[in-house]
Amino acid sequence: MSRMTLALFDDPPREAREPLGPGAFVLPGFALPFVDALLPAIDALTARAPFRHLVTPGGFTMSVALTNCGALGWTSDRRGYRYSATDPDSGLPWPPMPGTFARLAREAAAVAGFDGFVPDACLVNRYAPGARLSLHQDKDEHDYGAPIVSVSLGMPAVFLFGGLARTDKAVRVPLAHGDVVVWGGEDRLRYHGVLPLKEEPHPLLGALRINLTFRKAA
Numbered sequence: 744m745s746r747m748t749l750a751l752f753d754d755p756p757r758e759a760r761e762p763l764g765p766g767a768f769v770l771p772g773f774a775l776p777f778v779d780a781l782l783p784a785i786d787a788l789t790a791r792a793p794f795r796h797l798v799t800p801g802g803f804t805m806s807v808a809l810t811n812c813g814a815l816g817w818t819s820d821r822r823g824y825r826y827s828a829t830d831p832d833s834g835l836p837w838p839p840m841p842g843t844f845a846r847l848a849r850e851a852a853a854v855a856g857f858d859g860f861v862p863d864a865c866l867v868n869r870y871a872p873g874a875r876l877s878l879h880q881d882k883d884e885h886d887y888g889a890p891i892v893s894v895s896l897g898m899p900a901v902f903l904f905g906g907l908a909r910t911d912k913a914v915r916v917p918l919a920h921g922d923v924v925v926w927g928g929e930d931r932l933r934y935h936g937v938l939p940l941k942e943e944p945h946p947l948l949g950a951l952r953i954n955l956t957f958r959k960a961a
């Protein structure tokens with residue numbers, strides 16, 4: 744059997760979606776057809792805007808390393824969280840968002856019921872074993888009408904999807920290479936995070952997980 748035939752059998756149907764809420768869905772394997780284009784694009788953009796470990800306003804250094812592409816990039820320092828049109832490390836604009844990134848985000852959002860999603864920011868998160876993201880809301884964006892589209896690549900992770908209050912119980916959602924999570928509408932401000940990553944190397948990315956998070960920030 745050829746690689747192509749195998750790939751067709753292995754990939755879940757592109758319209759498959761598993762609900763996490765009225766406006767929140769996991770799209771298993773949705774990004775797999777994009778991976779060959781995504782990985783070199785991630786290498787190119789991180790050569791221009793390298794990964795860095797940001798400091799939170801509270802003075803903690805994040806275990807996840809982060810960079811951005813698109814018109815706006817999310818950053819943090821002792822003064823607070825914000826979106827910026829330039830990379831504070833270089834003073835240059837963030838690398839432009841590759842066309843494949845925007846197309847993946849738009850198509851995934853549409854499967855989750857959010858037509859016409861045009862992200863202007865893409866956070867690129869890099870997790871090594873042990874890295875984690877504590878429960879938080881994505882609320883630095885200008886309006887909450889657009890969804891968040893989150894793409895998982897490389898090592899598996901356990902995504903925590905909570906409620907509208909930090910203390911609400913969070914469900915544990917296992918995410919694999921190629922899975923996409925979309926949340927918007929009444930689920931847009933739900934708390935979410937990622938449990939510390941186990942070391943389970945991936946054939947393409949080794950002992951790393953890369954997450955792309957698409958937002959409409961302005």
Ligand SMILES: O=C(O)CCC(=O)C(=O)O
Nearest residue numbers: 866868893935937954956
């Ligand atoms: O890595 C993930 O799956 C989630 C990333 C995330 O929550 C964020 O960037 O706000």
